[in-house]
Amino acid sequence: MALRTVLLTVANLLIPVAILIFATGFFPYKPFMPGLAEYEKLGWEQAMGWKEESVPEAPFDKLVFMVVDALRSDFVFGEDSGMSFVQSLIREGTALPFTAHAASPTITMPKVKAMTTGSIPSFLDVILNFAESDTTSTLSTQDTWLAQLRAKQGGKLVMYGDDTWLKLFPGFFERADGTSSFFVSDFTEVDNNVTRHVPEELLNSDWNAMIMHYLGLDHIGHKAGPKSPNMLPKQKEMDGIVRDIYSAIENEDHLSKTLFVLCGDHGMNEGGNHGGSAAGETSPALVFMSPKLKDISQHMEKVSPTKPKDKGGEFEYYRMVEQSDIAPTLAGLLGFPVPRNNLGVFIKEFLSFWPHAADRIRLLLRNARQMKMIVEATYPNLSFEDESKAAGNECEPPLSDGQDLACKWHGVVDTMSTTSRHLTAEHRIDQLFWFLTAAQEKMSSTASNYDVPRLIIGTVLTFVSVLVTLFTLPSLRRITPPGVAYTLTIILYSVLMFASSYVEEEHNFWYWATSGWFFCLFISKSRKEWQSKFVFHPAIMLLVTHRIIRRWNQTGQKYAGADDIVHSGIFHGNTSFILWALVGATYMDITIRISRHVARSILVFDKGSSSEDSQAVDANRFMGVIAVLPLGATAFVFKLAFTARDAPELTYGINQGLIQWVEDLSLVDVARMVFAGTALSAVWITISEWKRNRDRRGEGSGDLAIALFDLLSLFLITQTKAQNIPLYLLFRFQFFFLSLLDLTPAAITTTTLLLIQTSFFALGNSNAISSIDLSNAYNGVSGYNVIAVGLLLFLSNWAGPIYFTAASSLLLSSPGRPRRNIAMNEVDSRDWVQKEREHLERMAKSEEEGRKRRESSEVWGRHVGLMTLWVGVATGSVMVACTVLRTHLFIWTVFSPKYLYAMAWGIAFHFGGTLGLGSLVWRAGRW
Known part of the structure; x- marks a missing residue:
């Protein structure tokens, strides 16, 4: 009896150890290039016939970046939207609207990282997002558009709203007032605390970026869903704030060159929640606003402002762009280098700000050169020299992802060479976008840098726990219906974990x-x-x-x-x-x-x-x-x-x-x-x-x-x-x-x-x-x-x-x-x-009562053993599936969330529920 207790204790202790070891290998931080990007010479001035190396002049010098948490695209663009002022700007041509694709996981912290760095954050940020006091996920040492604006001469930033920004950018803001993103019972004060700072800041001229992150709309969604009666009034409230800021941009001289960006960090599903990959969750609105946009709005795709695209999804209004595209687009519009870890592509509608083709090409070339550095770091064995080596059979299919990108880059090199002066600027721009979009697609979907040894160690420890648990269970003397049902359940569950549809x-x-x-x-x-x-x-x-x-x-x-x-x-x-x-x-x-x-x-x-x-x-x-x-x-x-x-x-x-x-x-x-x-x-x-x-x-x-x-x-x-x-x-x-x-x-x-x-x-x-x-x-x-x-x-x-x-x-x-x-x-x-x-x-029948107590203890021990066996096999099956399918298309949208749930079942529920609460009630039942 004592030996069984010791073995069962060891088996249970191995489970959380195995889970945490596996997690550190499965959810590692992705490596990033440190330091701030700087403008570099492109090297093609002579080949392109350019007189000198120059940086295209930026049309804006200030930024108002307004994030409305969970601002789904239809909340702004739909027929039932309460944001009538924003829609009027779109009709006038002073606002350019997009639907931004927010890749899973659709959680605030990863999405803020995506918007500010242009990169694809680690899935581990899902866990860190819930740890309000966490500071390990800071972006203080990474290249972001905030860091670039702050590095400009006299650059100052101010921030009001979700304190996630304060955790990610400690010490970045001249003035700030954070609010908790998790107190979802608050619909009003959490937003009033932001809005009360707006009038004063619009009169100040010492900042070059003001960031606001409103939380009330997201809180309404969590509490009552997107169809809550509180939703439309909240949209109207946000629309009124947009009106006040835009009016100030029109009327205040020091804001005349201010770009106003309204966006959602993610959307929400029909239950009002987010974090997954449903269409509503991955489709936040994105609107660029400024009176200066009137001159280029004629280049925008003409789509009904209150109807989704015919060939798009339910929440796809106007053109779909990647959320990571925000970073390089702001770099071009505000005049700073593209962040070093960016995987975004400059939004082509804004190229019309530069009438000269040479400026447009320079802008895209810098975006492409920055993206090429990431591709080179990912595929170090391939040639990405600036001389064309894409000849013969090297670019003939079949090609790996790295080879395909190398060939596309050499195609860019060819179009910029002296032998291609006959090519039009439009052709060169198309070639650059061809490389950029391909690199974005492939690099964004590249598997994380998994620590495979840790994955193996975690999985092995889990199945060691299973073997130890088996030694604590009585030998099978006969086949019983409960035993058959229990065994079939474990086997079928383990098999089904390898199919994404069954996991969902x-x-x-x-x-x-x-x-x-x-x-x-x-x-x-x-x-x-x-x-x-x-x-x-x-x-x-x-x-x-x-x-x-x-x-x-x-x-x-x-x-x-x-x-x-x-x-x-x-x-x-x-x-x-x-x-x-x-x-x-x-x-x-x-x-x-x-x-x-x-x-x-x-x-x-x-x-x-x-x-x-x-x-x-x-x-x-x-x-x-x-x-x-x-x-x-x-x-x-x-x-x-x-x-x-x-x-x-x-x-x-x-x-x-x-x-x-x-x-x-x-x-x-x-x-x-x-x-x-x-x-x-x-x-x-x-x-x-x-x-x-x-x-x-x-x-x-x-x-x-x-x-x-x-x-x-x-x-x-x-x-x-x-x-x-x-x-x-x-x-x-x-x-x-x-x-x-x-x-x-x-x-x-x-x-x-x-x-x-x-x-x-x-x-x-x-x-x-x-x-x-x-x-x-x-x-x-x-x-x-x-x-x-x-x-x-x-x-x-x-x-x-x-x-x-x-x-x-x-x-x-x-x-x-x-x-x-x-x-x-x-x-x-x-x-x-x-x-x-x-x-x-x-x-007087104390001996009989004692025997019953001993039998009861044995019964409870077998129950705990069987539940521990179940947790070990179930968690181990998920680990094996995640390891084998780590390059699967749905690894981040299906299998990674499933592992997070397996962690909750294996640690929180098993220890707090089965071993904790269950033991308490069982012991009370014997008392």
């Missing part, structure tokens, strides 16, 4: 696997007493509830917008009372169950465990309800107020007088009241159970475990969106029907594995970063705290799995106890008194 639609695997397992339970558990009640067989009822659960939220990628129960309309508008009736029933069920625990605890302190006074029992039951009702009511009011403020369309069917009252409440204070009440109830019940059991030596009643489970349920629904709270009634039914089946420990473990995964996806989660729900991460938090917010974020997104982890611990805690009582908490105070008297009579 993983929920379907768990839905079908769970359905199959429940049907197996029906076959194996069918007996005479159920044959006459076939429809009401517990396993059949499990299948029925499972069917409803899987239809509650449509998730995944392919059918993310398909109809489901939540979005069917029955919970919206005037019929939203149906939702709140179900929500109220959920809260009432939990409140009643908690009141029974409090009533029993009052009885302990009142009369002790031998009380037989029925009147006292009735009084204590009443007092239990009175004590707990305020907690349940406060929790319900909090959820109603939270929803009324963030998703009011879900409250239209409720009395509006009530809604107006709850909207005036402080959400932070009410949430803290719920958390404090839940914690105090847990402490009170724990103390009463300790008092009741301090003189007992036999089997515990298990009431403490049930009480903790019920209090946990209240906390979890507080961390869940209102439209998903009724799912916990269905989860409760599943728990009840499982308790009637009298499952073996192995069957309980298999069921646990299936239900923790099923519930995760049923709540609307997926393997895309965009499905992470931030809406409940700030319940009870008045400001950003990385520990509190991180913990609440995890608990809200993994609420379903946590629920079933605790439920399975209850089923495993005391073999032989009536499972119906565990599941439904149907023992009232009178039954409790009788049960206590019977227990005192059994005190």
Whole structure:
């Protein structure tokens, strides 16, 4: 027994070590060229017939760079957009609009890096993006357009808004005022804090770049989605700010040569989230504005300003450019060298600012020479000399990516040679764009500099953990249905991790696997007493509830917008009372169950465990309800107020007088009241159970475990969106029907594995970063705290799995106890008194009770072993898939996010859920 414990401990410790080692090899920082770029001689003056080396004169000397977080293209260009002033500028020709393609991951920090350096950032920035205090991802030593502007004589920068910029560019700004990007409950103050600085800065003439990053629109999306009633007013607010800034540019002399750029760092999907590769997430708006653009706007592609392109995607308005193209375009328009690590291409519409063809060619040549340096560093064995060596068979297919780029560069060299003076300027420009776009495409998709030895070490350690875990499990004496189901689940899951489509639609695997397992339970558990009640067989009822659960939220990628129960309309508008009736029933069920625990605890302190006074029992039951009702009511009011403020369309069917009252409440204070009440109830019940059991030596009643489970349920629904709270009634039914089946420990473990995964996806989660729900991460938090917010974020997104982890611990805690009582908490105070008297009579059977405790410990040890085995195999499979497919087209959009989720399952959930919470509930069940 001791050896098994040691081996299981070693196996569990190996898992996080392996995960972190693999992560350091899979998500390394990409190397970059240090230092600031400088203008260099092109060397083709004589060949091109140019009189002298010169830098094309820049049309602008100041920049206003306004980022509106999650500004999806249709928020600016669509028919229903609230940004009418921006659209009027487009029609007048003083604004040039584009849809910027934001490559995955569509998270703020990587996208700011892409816009400022012109490069493709590391996927590791997804993790660093959530670490508000992180400074390891700074761009202070990298070449960016901010560094170039700051290096200019007298260059000063000012910044207001998202403090991500302050982390990335420490010490860069003459004046700055940062706001937290993660406090998503704030729609107004976070933007007002930016806007209040604008009038004063527009009067100042000492800066050459003002950066603003507005967060309110993104927060609205996270809380209530792109169709929130708060979205249009926020767009109008942003449009008004654009109007004020543009008017100042028109009227203030010191701003006459100011370029105004409005853009989004990323978009959002139909759920209001981002991080993945859906069209809405990768299509932010990009608008360049200035009165000086009137002269070149006739070169812009003529497309209806409120309709997407016919041959483009749903969110593709005007021409699609890469987000990295912003950096070289600003370099040309503001007159500084292209940043050294840039992979962007100068936007061709702005070439019309330079009437002389020689200036246009010089501009593109410098962009091409800078890009060639990166290509040379990537393919050091190929020739990129400035003499043409692209002759004979060297440029004939088939060619590798590097050879293709080398040949295209030699084509550029040929067009610039003295023998090609007959070529027109347009032909040379086309040749330069040919090389630039090819280099951009190939270099942007080049695999990261993976540390393959670390990938191998991490994978090997994971499977060592699997082997060690196998030694802790009992030998297979016979084949059982739970064992077969568990083994098939592991094997099929491991195979499916190598298919990108299955990773995106993983929920379907768990839905079908769970359905199959429940049907197996029906076959194996069918007996005479159920044959006459076939429809009401517990396993059949499990299948029925499972069917409803899987239809509650449509998730995944392919059918993310398909109809489901939540979005069917029955919970919206005037019929939203149906939702709140179900929500109220959920809260009432939990409140009643908690009141029974409090009533029993009052009885302990009142009369002790031998009380037989029925009147006292009735009084204590009443007092239990009175004590707990305020907690349940406060929790319900909090959820109603939270929803009324963030998703009011879900409250239209409720009395509006009530809604107006709850909207005036402080959400932070009410949430803290719920958390404090839940914690105090847990402490009170724990103390009463300790008092009741301090003189007992036999089997515990298990009431403490049930009480903790019920209090946990209240906390979890507080961390869940209102439209998903009724799912916990269905989860409760599943728990009840499982308790009637009298499952073996192995069957309980298999069921646990299936239900923790099923519930995760049923709540609307997926393997895309965009499905992470931030809406409940700030319940009870008045400001950003990385520990509190991180913990609440995890608990809200993994609420379903946590629920079933605790439920399975209850089923495993005391073999032989009536499972119906565990599941439904149907023992009232009178039954409790009788049960206590019977227990005192059994005190002498201590040897038998000790044997049961030892058996219970062995059962729990096998459960932990099987769950550890699952985590090891699942994580190892993802590691192998990521290693083998590291050059796959979808490595960053599908497999990398999946590994991040595997990290969360393998470290946070396994250690905090299975080993932490699960062990706590199991031990409480034995007490």
